[in-house]
Amino acid sequence: MRVRVTRQGVIIVLVSSAFASVAQAQIAGDAAGYNVFVFGNGTFTSENTDTMGNLAAGGNVSLMNYSVASGINGTNDNPNPARLVVGGTLTAQNGGVGANEAGTIYTNSTPQLTSFTAGGGVAKQTVVSSFSADQTLYTNLSASLASLAANGTTSGLLAGDTLDFTGTSMGLNVFDVSGNTLSNSGTINISAPAGSTVLINVTGSSAVNFQNGQVNETGVTAASVLYNIASGSVDLVDSKDPEGSILAPSAGVTGGYGAMHGQLITDSYNGNTEFEATLFTGNLTPVPIPGTAWLMLSGLAGWGAALRQKRCK
Secondary structure, eight states: OEEEEOTTSOEEEEOOHHHHOOOOOSOOSTTTTEEEEEOTTOOEEEEEEEESSEEEESSOEEEEEEEESTTSOOOSOSSOSSEEEESSOEEEEEEEESTTSOOEEEESSOOEEEEEEOTTOEEOSOSSSOHHHHHHHHHHHHHHHHTSOOOSEEEEOSSSSEEEEEOOOSSEEEEEEEHHHHHHOSEEEEEOOTTOEEEEEEESSSOEEOOSSEEEEESOOGGGEEEEEOSSOEEEOSSOOOOSEEEEOSSOEEEOSSEEESOEEESOEEEOOEEESOOOOOOOOOOSSOHHHHHHHHHHHHHHHHHHHHHHO
């Protein structure tokens, strides 16, 4: 922000683009760019499938017949664009990292590898700043998002198993739904203006199941939809793709033999879900200018008034 005082004592305030727009075009923090991110000391266990994007877990990782970053070509860059990051111990058999198996494994422990190829080798884990701090970060983020007031309409399940989320905001569309209601739905219809973001806050502590059915989206796509499941476990039990990212900081996620388009951020994972290469690109900021900027502008306005009074004496 730049401030200029004219000879007449009038303040002209030029607000920089950093204040004029605080759009968050990805998940904040270390999870940005990772298809699956398990914080803290959480574990990741899977077999007979793949993660199209990058994978990071703060605890132990166990893989069998598995490909990490199978949609990303590995290179000689550091960090490698195709990577598997492990805070604990890696045990992997049959598979590799990167579409061309030229990805890199980042870990500070000696991995146990059997026919598991990472052409970029094994490097020291410095690409994730702190899995422990991330646990606090994403738990707080989830609580903050859960406190936002709903401005969209949630309806359905009265005469069937269809659940409708309808938003009209060009910015952030917020919905509230109980875990039981979401689990009991078959067809989920999400409708919001093109270019907007959908935040579905899931309430209650019961397990949330994505099982049997489908998710249809109008206006928005999976890249701009986020399910915030602040408490309770998550089961990706069958073929029902959430078509959105999932933030579930308080309980583990279990996966079946289906697919998920979106990022998964949680404290543990065990299952066989195929994670497609879809990263969250929505804007989770409901206010275009931060409150601190308004306070600064208010103070400058008072300063300007004082200068004008002084010049008039």
